[in-house]
Amino acid sequence: MKVAYWPGCVSRGFTPELHGSMAKVAPLLDLELVELDRAACCGAGVIAEHNQELADTLNARTFALAQQTDGELMMNICSTCQGAQSECQERLDANTEYREHVNSTLASEGLRYERGLTNKNFLWLLVEEIGLDTLRSKVKRPLTNLRVGPFYGCYIVRPADRLGVDAEHPRDRYLHMVIEALGGTVIDYAGVYKCCGFPIVTMNKHASLTMAGRHLGDAIDAEADCLVVPCPLCHLNLDLQQPAAQKVVARELGMPVLHLPQLVGLALGLEPKELGMSKHVVRPTAVIDWTTSVVAGTAA
């Protein structure tokens, strides 16, 4: 399957292991990624709170670039991009006059957004396009006995109607379903659907890191080996900021946090190092130890 691929900013900035691991995993899933390398930041909700038309136009441009490719749909690997882009797309799709107005700004570049683009996060694509059965059939190293805590964050599940969470598409259960399909054990804990705190880290650092620290602590109490996130911004607060969060909540943490393509890659037989796990601030020792024990087990 060929997709117009939007990696976002942070996956090419402070979490390069996300973009890198996606590139490694894609061929194993028969995914061809046509990267939208001329597109701009989605605005992460911040540009929209500055000037809504500006955010809508930047994203309409990204959508138009995606529609120029021969990809079947657009795929992103960042929940924040998904949420911010879905919000802009809702307005663009809801009102022809407004869409034409935005398109008039894009006209000088020869671009035009046509209503009805399909834009899916890698998580949704895994379940809805590739399918859990196909995914299961590709597993080389089942995540047996690996206790994985899903961390959905906000932008990919709320608001439920805009993000298309319904009985037919239980997108708020997809991480659970993927972990199980890969052979892992799902760990439910209090923070599964909570906010990582990242959006307010420069405004109210204490509140922000308290959020991150509490969710990590709750996952430790539930005896998770690691967390998995579909959003690099969550990864920044949960992994990069974990040493600082540790001080704020006054308890030792040390919880590894994996990007979704890394978790999938592990199960598809890739090694932690080629998935960029050495780039994490919190070393995913529990995960790496688990990998070596499984490999040893398989070899024997």
Added chain:
Amino acid sequence: MPDYTLRIRRYNPEVGEAAYWEDHTVEMKSHSSVLEAILEVKAKQDGSIGIRCSCRAAICGSCGVRINGKPGLACNTHLQVAAARGAEGEPITVEPMGNMPVIRDLIVDMDAVHWKKIRRVVPWLINKEPIPEREYIVPHENMVDVTQSMACIQCGACVSDCLSMEVDPGFIGPAALAKAYRFVGDPRDAEQYERLKDLAEDEHGMYDCTHCFNCIDACPKGVAPMSQIMRLRRIAGTDHKIEDRNNGHRHEQAFVKNIKRNGLLHEADLLPDSYGGKLHPRAAPELIESMPVAMKAMARGKMTPGKVLLHPHKAPAEVKQIFKTIEGRPKREELNLYVSGYENAEERGDLAHVPHADDPTPLNPPEPPTAAASAPPAEPEGGDSI
């Protein structure tokens, strides 16, 4: 009629025992409400259960509770819908709302949190002078816009699940900020700037919202408090250039500048720029505090000195042109879907507001009242009288 088991959270501070769960099974119609089931249990099994309720029609806002983990009104949540939220065959859990102290069982102390915060935002109209001899004439779309926040019935469901309040009880919170917008967005109010300035001075003000969208999903009346908070920020920051105590506006400015220049976010610049730039005295303590994190990230190869100091990407000329065109407009434009409605409302399959045939579909937001616009609009045609 099917049987439904309610698992009710019980707590009586006078007894001095810890809170506990108690199961009650009742035979009810599947379209009966959770409130009806609670009242049935109360009438026939245990009269001591504490629940606050009045209208039973989603108007009074008294019966806010958490049902299978989600906040809402007990009176407008059908039993079958509530049951579908949990695992099959499992009881429906009913517990008091969060972020507020429990008085007894399902009753929380709204005065201690919710009403205190509502009072904090001066929840009444401050008339513009001179008061017209007859009514104020207000553009129709302005009134539709504030109608969304006027729909609030003060049930506290959004407060219950606000994730910022969960870690920072001082945060003004979604209900009060939505109420603040109800007056900030009202062209008859004389103190738009003062209201926003006041919220900006509060260290737990509008920039403490973390964009979690919980309040939007929690609200039983479609108020979308977070959307109102974003409107407050746009009017305060972009229209009035109000600097806030929490660095929210500066962060937003730094972010926009960053994308305008780089096309993609260049994280290494964002932090210092959010505090006024690398050389600003305000930035120094923040940068020093961030050093251990930055060093660790470098050590792990997450970032390299080159990536931090240089600019690996540049915005294409076309992106810069978009910024220039839109920021150069004489007036900020935005589409309010609550006012305009959805052309595709049917395929959305929800209760999105469908506009009347004669409703305008304005590209522009309701005019933020400025000093120059303080006189009532001259043209009464097409306006609504209040």
